[in-house]
């Protein structure tokens with residue numbers, strides 16, 4: 001059997017200590033295969049971002065371990081790219097310069113860097129906007145720059161934390177289709193955190209539902225919808241069935257949290 005790309009082995013996370021300790025994640029076991037697209041959903045506060053940050057090496061587990069290609073994660077690395085909800089672009093740099101900045105430390109020759117940057121500008125549909133500054137771009141375009149910037153140094157894993165959360169519904173739909181196209185063309189393992197169940201199903205090979213506070217895997221659902229997918233897939237009866245199952249799980253967890261909060265308040 002081939003080795004999983006990412007192995008999350010009994011990972012737990014406690015923030016702080018003593019009376020102040022917050023157990024964000026109790027125990028997560030999860031394997032992600034190379035080039036797989038996995039969406040992670042769950043109630044607010046169940047530990048989705050914490051998990052992504054630990055895979056990215058921005059934070060450390062307090063229990064268990066995370067392996068990438070069989071090696072323990074010991075901090076951030078060039079094999080992982082991040083895209084967050086906030087665009088985090090350099091306002092004083094053009095689109096081209098923002099993307100090229102990600103290759104700053106690369107040993108590639110300047111001409112190769114230029115070629116890669118041009119390739120990704122084209123891949124995310126920003127041709128013609130190379131010399132534009134972020135403040136002149138719409139939210140969707142800024143996020144396309146962020147995606148190009150995170151892919152230009154060819155990471156094998158892309159970690160996306162609510163990347164389309166700030167976009168209007170129409171733009172969000174277009175961005176989902178664009179992301180699938182980029183993923184299909186460039187083959188990268190994606191872990192995608194979202195609150196939007198339609199988005200999670202539309203994009204993923206597998207949806208992981210986290211149970212809440214402290215987080216653990218409540219359910220994994222293999223999404224057997226044909227690819228390539230387009231927006232019409234949301235009318236498919238199988239899509240509706242996946243959605244019903246996932247929403248039921250999330251609702252159950254949300255009620256659990258509300259109950260816990262009520263108990264704590266009394």
Ligand SMILES: Nc1ncnc2c1ncn2[C@@H]1O[C@H](COP(=O)(O)OP(=O)(O)OP(=O)(O)O)[C@@H](O)[C@H]1O
Nearest residue numbers: 015016022023024043044045046047048049050051
């Ligand atoms: N740096 C931190 N220090 C203390 N507690 C934290 C820290 N980061 C996260 N937490 C807590 O850990 C839990 C999980 O947070 P996390 O942000 O991972 O959840 P989430 O599922 O991504 O939430 P949301 O969907 O609202 O973004 C929450 O109770 C949160 O308050």
